[in-house]
Amino acid sequence: MATSRDAESPAPGGTATRRLVVVMGGLRGGEQTRQSLVRHVLEPLGAHLAVLVSPGELVQKRRPWEQAAQHVWRVDEYNDWGQFIDRLVGHGWRRNVSLAQNLWGGVWTDRWLGTSTGPDGKLSWEEVRVAPARRLSGSGAILLALRMVVLSHLRALPTGAYDQVILTRSDLYHDCTHARIVAQPDELWAPSGEWSGGVTDRHHVFAFASAGRVLSLLPWLTDGTHREPSSLQTRPGRRDLNLEQALKLHADAVGLRIRAFPRSMFVAGDKRAGDRSWWGFYGFPAMLEGNTTLWCKYPREMLEATRTCRGRRHGIGCARPTADFWLQRDAARKDGWLLKRGLGHAFQDVIGAARGNISTARRARYAALVAHGDLFDAPDALAHARDVRQLMRTGRCGSGGGDTDGHLCRKRYWSYRMLVRAHPERALDMRGEDTVSETKPSAARRGGGPARGS
Numbered sequence: 001m002a003t004s005r006d007a008e009s010p011a012p013g014g015t016a017t018r019r020l021v022v023v024m025g026g027l028r029g030g031e032q033t034r035q036s037l038v039r040h041v042l043e044p045l046g047a048h049l050a051v052l053v054s055p056g057e058l059v060q061k062r063r064p065w066e067q068a069a070q071h072v073w074r075v076d077e078y079n080d081w082g083q084f085i086d087r088l089v090g091h092g093w094r095r096n097v098s099l100a101q102n103l104w105g106g107v108w109t110d111r112w113l114g115t116s117t118g119p120d121g122k123l124s125w126e127e128v129r130v131a132p133a134r135r136l137s138g139s140g141a142i143l144l145a146l147r148m149v150v151l152s153h154l155r156a157l158p159t160g161a162y163d164q165v166i167l168t169r170s171d172l173y174h175d176c177t178h179a180r181i182v183a184q185p186d187e188l189w190a191p192s193g194e195w196s197g198g199v200t201d202r203h204h205v206f207a208f209a210s211a212g213r214v215l216s217l218l219p220w221l222t223d224g225t226h227r228e229p230s231s232l233q234t235r236p237g238r239r240d241l242n243l244e245q246a247l248k249l250h251a252d253a254v255g256l257r258i259r260a261f262p263r264s265m266f267v268a269g270d271k272r273a274g275d276r277s278w279w280g281f282y283g284f285p286a287m288l289e290g291n292t293t294l295w296c297k298y299p300r301e302m303l304e305a306t307r308t309c310r311g312r313r314h315g316i317g318c319a320r321p322t323a324d325f326w327l328q329r330d331a332a333r334k335d336g337w338l339l340k341r342g343l344g345h346a347f348q349d350v351i352g353a354a355r356g357n358i359s360t361a362r363r364a365r366y367a368a369l370v371a372h373g374d375l376f377d378a379p380d381a382l383a384h385a386r387d388v389r390q391l392m393r394t395g396r397c398g399s400g401g402g403d404t405d406g407h408l409c410r411k412r413y414w415s416y417r418m419l420v421r422a423h424p425e426r427a428l429d430m431r432g433e434d435t436v437s438e439t440k441p442s443a444a445r446r447g448g449g450p451a452r453g454s
Helices: 029-047 059-068 081-089 138-155 208-215 217-222 230-234 244-253 301-312 357-369 377-392 406-422
Strands: 019-023 047-054 073-075 108-119 123-135 163-170 172-174 187-191 204-207 256-260 265-270 294-296 325-329 336-341 349-355
Touching: 019 029, 019 138, 019 377, 029 059, 029 163, 029 172, 029 265, 047 138, 073 138, 073 244, 081 138, 138 163, 138 208, 138 244, 163 208, 187 208, 204 208, 208 406, 217 244, 244 256, 265 301, 294 301, 325 357, 336 357, 349 357, 357 406, 377 406
Parallel strands: 019 047, 019 163, 047 073, 187 256
Antiparallel strands: 108 123, 163 204, 172 265, 187 204, 265 294, 325 336, 336 349
């Protein structure tokens, strides 16, 4: 991977670059993300818009995109995307791949990757047959298939219609003007950060002439000659190959240089849009000025994007819903605590107070979280604690694997964690089980951090 200031260089010879922005996948995120694409990508770059939509999308979601687009392409939704892949690359491709979660998410199979306890008492990965057949979690296979659909439409466009392609998704919020990139035929550009061991699949910039090399990952994976490296199959604590890693392997194989440009966008959604909006999805309030409805998915991704757009010292991170409530010493009372909501001076509200030690303050915070609907109450948290712990330990909480409502799993996990923090005496005996790390937002972003240990 390389980074370069060349992202802002003009097209060779000073000619106007003809760009096509392709929005692929479900139309999520709401009107705010669509308007940010128009304001910060289409208009400043003078780009045309193409949208790949399903006829099954709600009309109120489709209409604004279709009205703004020069090209409207359609693709049906499939319950089993493996059937559609049969049409794209032919029958028999399943013999050449290891069908696993994430990369092949969206395909139905009678096998899935799970965990079991071996004779030595340690967890080991193995293939477990289940009945009836199940749909692999994730969306990798869906995105692989959609890339081939996009490629077929690009090839059908008039010769010379466009020079550059920006492949993106509808739920990216663009905080400032997109970099004016002119990709060479052997380059694949992606925003920095959130690459998950490979290269991000959410936003790519490439030359129109190299569309075949960039988008043809599916046939490369399924032709029987390009399996995952053995190091990915046998490493301790192995996780399945993800789409980001597969994109990197494919780019290296076809001679594409991966280059990064400063991130100016982050995954987000309007919590009023009807999309999923809890843990693992659009679960964290995006603390943008004057905006109370935009929620983001990855706090670090938003922080990096806003640092690019607003300066490194003025980056804004979104908050975990549980950490959005926090405790601070009350300067006016020796034994007082303030229960506050919001990160950064401009967004902090005092919503409660408590008197006593830190344990009393934690109990007050827990009660407020339950009252505001951010956490489940104690009976629910305790009833599901063990099942949720197992899903967390196997990496299937919030990813759809073993839990069709990933956001529900994450909320129950945090409900138990915060209950135990407030009432340690109610903790269940889970000795011998793996612990799950708990990440908190930096106190520096809070404009006056919480007390230690809170």
